[in-house]
Amino acid sequence: MPFEMPVEKWASTVNEVTIGATSEEGGTRTSTVTVGGDTTLPFLDFEGKSPNRPVVAMEVLDMPPDEWPSPLEDALGKVCRDPAAWARMCVDEVGADLICLRLVGAHPERGDRSPEECAETVKTVLEAVGVPLIIWGCGDADKDNEIMPRCSEAAAGENCLLGSAVQDNYKTITAACMADGHKLITEAPLDINIQKQVNILTTDMGLDPSRIIMYQSTGGLGYGMEYAYSIMERTRLAALGGDKMLSMPMLAQVGSEAWRAKEARAPEEEAPQWGPVSERGVIWEATTANCFLHGGTHILVMWHPRAAQLLRKTIDSLVSQES
């Protein structure tokens, strides 16, 4: 008897979202990125379709951390004090599909940069590269409410992805996003119930659900990765089951989370049994990304160029030729 593949029938699909606008669409991007549209679980191409590949975003900080682990310093040290050069390197040498610009320098306890300075950085990076941009605030709610409307305005018409709207602070960024024609990241602290609630709150303001990307928060390998995976999986199942408030594509912050782990950072003299530090962090990041890829993440934000290349290789091997 020939083997018959068991096939599940799903009621619904994940939303399809495009980021970036070319000159025909009123922007200046040379490429755009479309994610989502899946009619099945990740990579089950015998069961349904995933019309768009998962994409690799490279993170660019407007102010580098005071101390990098050596592999990151080696890979990014030359460009990390110049966001435009950093972004260009990510596109030219790593083949980034998007740049994720994180304005950490605006944080009151870091650079406390002004809204004008942040908007200027956004413009510089937009000029430096042609790929679509993710623009993320500094994480301080009050400061983000000052800088994000200015950054949104500076990128008006470029169809960027702005982050992030959270349950206790979503109105300012949602309004800016709607006014300037961008897409929005809704964020929850590893909590699917809050994720759904933020989606309801932002769509209640009039934002179309098809303009949202979800960030459920991530945990790196060894630090809650499985928990994050299970939330992603449950979210995808809810979307395929027809829950319109959980049908948005997902994003994962891989680089920043993976490189938080001491296993990724610790120098060899501290932990000789863990092997060479030049490989460890890269593999830590790539493994974390691999897990979220299988969980159904559509946009993976990476740090190390070699980890990003490993991720791309995995995506190539998983995405069937015809799709």
Added chain:
Amino acid sequence: MYTIGERINGMFKSVRTAIQEQNPEPIQDLARRQLEAGADCLDVNVGPAAADPAAAMEWLVKTIREVTDAPLAIDTTKPEVMRKGLELAGPNSIINSTKGQQEQLDIFIPMAIEYQAKLIALTIDENGIPRDANGRNEIALRVVAAAMEKGLDPSQVMIDGVILPVNVTQETPGHVLETIRGVKLLSDPPPLTVLGLSNVSQGTQQRALINRTYLVMAIGAGLDAAIMDALDADLMDAMITAELLLNRAVYCDDFLKAYRSR
């Protein structure tokens, strides 16, 4: 749960008058309001007083189709009226309903196949309504067997265990719950289950409370669909909450709103 809004029915005076006067507004208003309230499907019944039921059904379906493409449950016992309704309503309709005797199944099962419609089958046959759950399940089994024989997938069949007013027979609500559980064992995939909910409270003083309590009990027993008053917000809230408690929806603080904004 699949909600079939019951309000477009000639038994209601406003609907009867609208049909007589060929006035589309009250019908279209009922269609819109029931869908906004969370109904997945609209029941369409011309009522017992219609002079020409086929013409009344044609007018009702066309009138509803001017404002929505939502699935319709064509509610009549007359095959020619059913056919007229199904022709105009399009795919994903529901035949409401057939009884369990062979002559009726011979008419309505092929009709369900022809129009790609689901088929509601009442657990009533030539001997009337069975006294208990076993009798109801026997009829349900006969319906499922007949459907499979003629090529209609059991998942297209909706078994209605026929609820009676609680002040007429107090054993029936329990029997119908037992039927809902039993029907799920009849085939794989099993048929769906449906209830004409409002009947349970006919003639009582606490209609809304009885309807909503019984609906929650039936959902707990595995009910898949109900023909019910979608405009009763408390009833819809109870249904949405029961589904949530059975883990059929992901919780969030605004879970009632989330359901309604599907």
